[in-house]
Amino acid sequence: MDTFAVLDVLAFLHVNGVFPGKQGVSLRIVVPLVVPSIYAPWNMLPWSRKRHPFAMPSRKYFIGIDFGTTNSLAAWGLLSPKGRSITPQVVRFALDETGASMESMGSSIYFEEGRRQAIVGRRARRLGRRCLSRFVPYPKKLLGTQETFAVDGTPYKPSDLVAMVLRRLRLQLQKDLNARITGAILTTPASFGYARRKDLINAASLAGLAMDEHALLDEPVAALLSYIHMEKRRRISQRILDPGRGVNLMILDCGGGTTDATIARLEDTQIGSLSQNVHLLSISRFEALGGQDFDREICFLLQDTVERMSRVETDRLDPEEKECLEAELLYQSEQLKLDFSSLEMDAEAEGIQAHPHTLQTLFIRHPSLQKPVRVKLSYGDFLNAIQGLLDPSKDRSIHRPVQTALERGKLRPKDLHHLLIVGGMSKLWTLRKSLEKALGLPALQVLHPTQSVVKGAVFQHFAEISDLSRAPHVPQISGEAIRLRLRGGSTETIVPEGVKLPYETVLRGRLCTARNGQKQLTISLCAGDRIEYEANQHLGTGILDFGMGLEAEHPIGLRAVMRSDRMIVVEAFLENNPEVRTVMTAGLGLMAPEEVEQRKEEIFPSRKTRR
Ligand SMILES: Nc1ncnc2c1ncn2[C@@H]1O[C@H](COP(=O)(O)OP(=O)(O)OP(=O)(O)O)[C@@H](O)[C@H]1O
Numbered sequence: 049m050d051t052f053a054v055l056d057v058l059a060f061l062h063v064n065g066v067f068p069g070k071q072g073v074s075l076r077i078v079v080p081l082v083v084p085s086i087y088a089p090w091n092m093l094p095w096s097r098k099r100h101p102f103a104m105p106s107r108k109y110f111i112g113i114d115f116g117t118t119n120s121l122a123a124w125g126l127l128s129p130k131g132r133s134i135t136p137q138v139v140r141f142a143l144d145e146t147g148a149s150m151e152s153m154g155s156s157i158y159f160e161e162g163r164r165q166a167i168v169g170r171r172a173r174r175l176g177r178r179c180l181s182r183f184v185p186y187p188k189k190l191l192g193t194q195e196t197f198a199v200d201g202t203p204y205k206p207s208d209l210v211a212m213v214l215r216r217l218r219l220q221l222q223k224d225l226n227a228r229i230t231g232a233i234l235t236t237p238a239s240f241g242y243a244r245r246k247d248l249i250n251a252a253s254l255a256g257l258a259m260d261e262h263a264l265l266d267e268p269v270a271a272l273l274s275y276i277h278m279e280k281r282r283r284i285s286q287r288i289l290d291p292g293r294g295v296n297l298m299i300l301d302c303g304g305g306t307t308d309a310t311i312a313r314l315e316d317t318q319i320g321s322l323s324q325n326v327h328l329l330s331i332s333r334f335e336a337l338g339g340q341d342f343d344r345e346i347c348f349l350l351q352d353t354v355e356r357m358s359r360v361e362t363d364r365l366d367p368e369e370k371e372c373l374e375a376e377l378l379y380q381s382e383q384l385k386l387d388f389s390s391l392e393m394d395a396e397a398e399g400i401q402a403h404p405h406t407l408q409t410l411f412i413r414h415p416s417l418q419k420p421v422r423v424k425l426s427y428g429d430f431l432n433a434i435q436g437l438l439d440p441s442k443d444r445s446i447h448r449p450v451q452t453a454l455e456r457g458k459l460r461p462k463d464l465h466h467l468l469i470v471g472g473m474s475k476l477w478t479l480r481k482s483l484e485k486a487l488g489l490p491a492l493q494v495l496h497p498t499q500s501v502v503k504g505a506v507f508q509h510f511a512e513i514s515d516l517s518r519a520p521h522v523p524q525i526s527g528e529a530i531r532l533r534l535r536g537g538s539t540e541t542i543v544p545e546g547v548k549l550p551y552e553t554v555l556r557g558r559l560c561t562a563r564n565g566q567k568q569l570t571i572s573l574c575a576g577d578r579i580e581y582e583a584n585q586h587l588g589t590g591i592l593d594f595g596m597g598l599e600a601e602h603p604i605g606l607r608a609v610m611r612s613d614r615m616i617v618v619e620a621f622l623e624n625n626p627e628v629r630t631v632m633t634a635g636l637g638l639m640a641p642e643e644v645e646q647r648k649e650e651i652f653p654s655r656k657t658r659r
């Protein structure tokens with residue numbers, strides 16, 4: 049047997065779990081070290097391609113899509129001629145007026161009057177701020193909600209709107225590659241719950257991308273994949289392999305709408321190995337904080353200045369006009385943030401700090417202002433405006449998700465070896481410095497702040513299509529709290545948010561006792577932690593049948609498990625006779641009911657529900 053054959057056998061054993069991870073939640077990722085085995089000499093023979101487990105179709109594009117709140121990116125990769133690696137390429141989008149191209153596309157939508165097709169991208173953002181009733185600035189934020197956007201008498205659901213953005217990305221990919229694109233890996237914030245993931249998958253199907261839940265990849269995990277591939281490549285070229293040395297990484301994704309903190313432990317499982325084990329130690333969601341919140345803080349400052357200079361009291365404007373002026377000010381605030389960010393960048397390049405008295409001037413023109421208003425703001429004003437969002441002691445601060453992720457992983461800042469910050473906001477020097485100071489760790493400047501997520505998705509598509517990795521792509525940490533409700537109204541959290549899966553809760557008879565002759569127990573499950581039970585995502589209602597009448601006051605125990613595949617199993621048993629038990633299962637929205645039923649049989653082959 050030659051070397052390639054040995055590598056293939058090892059890879060096969062690994063992906064089938066013969067070399068499992070040692071601890072914690074393990075996400076096994078097979079990196080391109082396996083690639084040479086795909087191109088083993090026998091693969092060159094036409095007949096062997098079909099038989100070989102890792103055979104690749106010819107000229108297969110690996111596609112990644114990062115659908116963001118503000119900006120979306122698409123990237124593709126092909127195997128290199130030697131078949132050793134893939135190098136993802138980011139698709140560029142033409143800018144209308146200047147003819148220049150950009151790596152990202154705006155995610156906003158504008159329905160221009162008299163035009164059949166909506167405008168998607170940065171142009172939509174520019175036009176939309178003047179006509180809010182035809183403008184959807186952040187379609188991603190609508191996912192998982194019941195909100196519809198009606199324009200010209202047509203109601204659009206969140207997935208319809210998101211589909212417009214995804215379709216434009218797909219069409220640009222098709223144009224660039226001159227190939228039909230029907231599948232991709234689509235990234236989502238780690239903080240996304242099941243309802244949003246489900247809506248996103250629907251949107252992808254509407255956009256012509258056939259997807260299931262495995263096509264979704266958490267944004268920070270995607271950034272992590274980019275990091276691993278880069279590290280691997282470096283190590284291969286240097287022929288340095290560190291056996292058994294693990295590192296803890298904090299990945300912070302500071303985007304436009306959300307900030308996600310993830311802590312992962314990276315370990316080499318075998319020397320010169322085919323795989324690398326990644327244990328997700330914790331994630332922390334923070335939906336309420338992103339670049340837009342920085343813009344909003346600057347906007348308050350801008351509003352004060354504009355009111356003072358133009359003598360227009362915004363509160364006295366009619367609501368529509370006021371909203372429109374605010375949209376303009378918010379737009380200008382973001383531009384101001386970008387200008388001060390470039391100022392910081394230039395200062396950093398020169399090895400100095402930006403001077404607080406440096407001024408930026410902008411002209412604000414708007415129909416509600418009698419004449420254009422010239423506003424001058426200093427860098428010091430800007431820092432004051434955003435100070436609260438960078439204060440570790442504040443609840444609404446960029447530090448909060450970091451602190452929560454550390455707490456959940458039972459780690460201290462000094463347990464972290466590396467800090468990686470990605471997302472558009474990571475370009476802001478002040479933000480980076482604030483995080484570095486709090487963690488006592490310099491941020492590694494190795495990843496592209498905005499491309500690493502989409503490139504990670506390309507790597508994942510490669511692993512998926514080439515069948516090199518059967519690693520689960522769903523998060524192995526609960527994204528949302530799971531609650532159980534009994535008929536009668538008592539509600540209990542069975543899986544808290546952000547815990548490692550599988551997770552088990554046992555509720556002894558305190559929750560319910562039988563009524564005389566009672567045979568069944570009705571249980572509902574929901575995902576989410578909104579106070580009002582009905583406001584959460586309903587996962588299912590099950591009737592647990594004991595198959596016999598129970599005595600009055602008989603205490604009933606409940607055991608609930610959420611598995612790594614996000615299937616929930618609830619078992620009710622009699623406290624003094626645990627042999628009398630009954631089981632219900634629920635999947636988390638993305639799992640078809642038949643599949644849930646099928647898996648139930650897998651889990652409980654010998655302990656069938658008593659009838
Ligand atoms: N050079 C820069 N300096 C400071 N902020 C920037 C810079 N470039 C972009 N941003 C900000 O980053 C944010 C967008 O980041 P990014 O593109 O990562 O978000 P997104 O992917 O659209 O959002 P999310 O990941 O939350 O869905 C915006 O608020 C934007 O103003």
Ligand SMILES: [Mg+2]
Binds near residue numbers: 116117304471
């Ligand atoms: Mg993003």
